[in-house]
Amino acid sequence: MALESLGKALNNALKKLARASSVDEALVKEVVRDIQRALIMSDVNVRLVLDLTKKIQKRALEEKPPAGVSKKEHIIKIVYEELTNFLGREAKPIEIKEKPTVLLMVGIQGSGKTTTVAKLARYFQKRGYKVGVVCSDTWRPGAYHQLKQLVEPYGIEVFGDPNEKDAVKLAKEGVEYFKHKGVDIIMIDSAGRHKEEKGLIEEMRQISEAIKPHEVILVIDGTIGQQAYNQALAFKEATPIGSIIVTKLDGSAKGGGALSAVVATGAPIKFIGVGERIDDLEPFDPKRFVSRLLGLGDIQGLLEKFEELSKAQEFKEEDLEKFMRGKFNLKDMYAQLEAMSKMGPLKQILQMIPGLGYSLPDDVVRVSEQRLKKFKVIMDSMTEEELEHPEIINYSRIKRIARGSGTTVKDVKELLEQYNQMKKFFKSMNKRSLNRMMKRFGMGGFGI
Numbered sequence: 001m002a003l004e005s006l007g008k009a010l011n012n013a014l015k016k017l018a019r020a021s022s023v024d025e026a027l028v029k030e031v032v033r034d035i036q037r038a039l040i041m042s043d044v045n046v047r048l049v050l051d052l053t054k055k056i057q058k059r060a061l062e063e064k065p066p067a068g069v070s071k072k073e074h075i076i077k078i079v080y081e082e083l084t085n086f087l088g089r090e091a092k093p094i095e096i097k098e099k100p101t102v103l104l105m106v107g108i109q110g111s112g113k114t115t116t117v118a119k120l121a122r123y124f125q126k127r128g129y130k131v132g133v134v135c136s137d138t139w140r141p142g143a144y145h146q147l148k149q150l151v152e153p154y155g156i157e158v159f160g161d162p163n164e165k166d167a168v169k170l171a172k173e174g175v176e177y178f179k180h181k182g183v184d185i186i187m188i189d190s191a192g193r194h195k196e197e198k199g200l201i202e203e204m205r206q207i208s209e210a211i212k213p214h215e216v217i218l219v220i221d222g223t224i225g226q227q228a229y230n231q232a233l234a235f236k237e238a239t240p241i242g243s244i245i246v247t248k249l250d251g252s253a254k255g256g257g258a259l260s261a262v263v264a265t266g267a268p269i270k271f272i273g274v275g276e277r278i279d280d281l282e283p284f285d286p287k288r289f290v291s292r293l294l295g296l297g298d299i300q301g302l303l304e305k306f307e308e309l310s311k312a313q314e315f316k317e318e319d320l321e322k323f324m325r326g327k328f329n330l331k332d333m334y335a336q337l338e339a340m341s342k343m344g345p346l347k348q349i350l351q352m353i354p355g356l357g358y359s360l361p362d363d364v365v366r367v368s369e370q371r372l373k374k375f376k377v378i379m380d381s382m383t384e385e386e387l388e389h390p391e392i393i394n395y396s397r398i399k400r401i402a403r404g405s406g407t408t409v410k411d412v413k414e415l416l417e418q419y420n421q422m423k424k425f426f427k428s429m430n431k432r433s434l435n436r437m438m439k440r441f442g443m444g445g446f447g448i
């Protein structure tokens with residue numbers, strides 16, 4: 001989850017509003033102060049915070065809610081709208097109009113650029129585009145191998161030469177190479193050795209002149225907070241075809257500052273990085289982002305994730321239904337956990353369900369790859385009957401399974417505990433949310 005601590009603080013402010021028996025001026029001011037504090041803690045520029053919260057307060061105190069809408073709901077909507085405006089309002093996707101579309105990626109050392117090139121290449125590949133990646137980083141010889149390691153498992157080709165010293169020449173050759181190969185998108189990973197804007201912009205100019213990219217994308221490290229302003233501004237002034245990806249928004253305490261600072265320069269943010277894995281890249285859509293941040297849920301995001309999954313044929317509709325109804329056995333659980341681990345943490349997915357917000361206990365949903373492997377080994381030592389009816393597994397069976405799988409009684413119990421917890425959790429889950437979600441998937445629902 002991007003900006004988890006900011007989200008929690010904003011969510012708490014809204015909860016205060018939702019729980020109050022009546023809404024008066026004092027409460028509005030208190031909620032606005034909470035929002036102010038949350039944003040400042042996330043390193044959002046104080047002046048920007050004051051402007052924003054002044055607007056929220058004015059509207060909350062002066063506007064009359066339309067018929068059928070409570071004062072509270074109206075204020076929540078105002079907060080949502082103003083935060084959405086604050087973050088740029090509309091999503092601005094990268095347009096792939098020509099074949100090939102050439103994207104030049106630049107970024108200061110350590111910004112997460114190389115990882116982001118790989119993530120974006122994979123993102124487009126998943127959407128049916130053929131992508132070629134050029135490594136023109138002549139400064140860090142490891143960059144070429146890093147890129148190859150990241151994208152080659154997905155069949156994405158990397159062009160580069162760790163011995164070449166001329167970055168512009170490499171970029172040019174790489175583009176020519178992939179043009180002949182007939183790819184749809186060519187991405188160039190540039191050097192990124194620079195510690196500040198000046199060198200970065202000079203390199204960008206040189207490569208841009210040589211290869212004439214359709215778009216230049218600056219990768220900014222979200223952990224630098226509002227300092228992102230200077231980088232984004234210098235970049236925006238240097239190129240009219242520039243857009244931005246802000247990385248490391250997972251767990252960064254200053255991410256709100258970075259996002260709002262970039263928006264304040266007028267440069268469009270197209271994606272955000274939300275983790276280290278190749279799939280941890282999200283198109284930046286202020287509306288969805290804010291609704292998730294406030295804990296209002298994001299059904300659209302959820303649908304897209306599942307759509308992606310079904311495309312990859314890792315997750316079938318009937319499986320989802322079984323799972324969501326709490327009617328699953330150990331085999332199903334394993335398949336789901338595996339699919340979820342490919343898709344991103346289950347927690348991240350469930351957070352998108354309206355009404356669930358932040359209430360998910362970590363131990364229910366956190367299954368590391370290592371644990372999954374262990375589960376698999378244990379399950380290989382179970383009988384078909386045990387897999388389908390785990391409730392028959394008593395202590396002597398546990399001992400046999402542990403022996404057979406070379407694990408311990410504790411390990412087997414852990415697997416069963418995970419299974420029981422999940423079952424319990426899904427049974428107790430907000431039925432209305434499930435119902436709504438299942439309807440969206442065309443699966444009927446619980447008839448509530």
Ligand SMILES: Nc1nc2c(ncn2[C@@H]2O[C@H](COP(=O)(O)OP(=O)(O)OP(=O)(O)O)[C@@H](O)[C@H]2O)c(=O)[nH]1
Pocket residue numbers: 107108109110111112113114115116137140143191192193247248249250272273274275276280
């Ligand atoms: N948590 C988290 N880590 C990230 C994210 N994006 C990148 N990273 C990590 O940031 C570190 C630096 O990433 P690189 O891609 O090597 O970044 P770079 O230093 O800009 O690359 P070069 O310019 O080629 O040197 C790596 O450990 C990445 O895994 C993100 O969105 N979230």
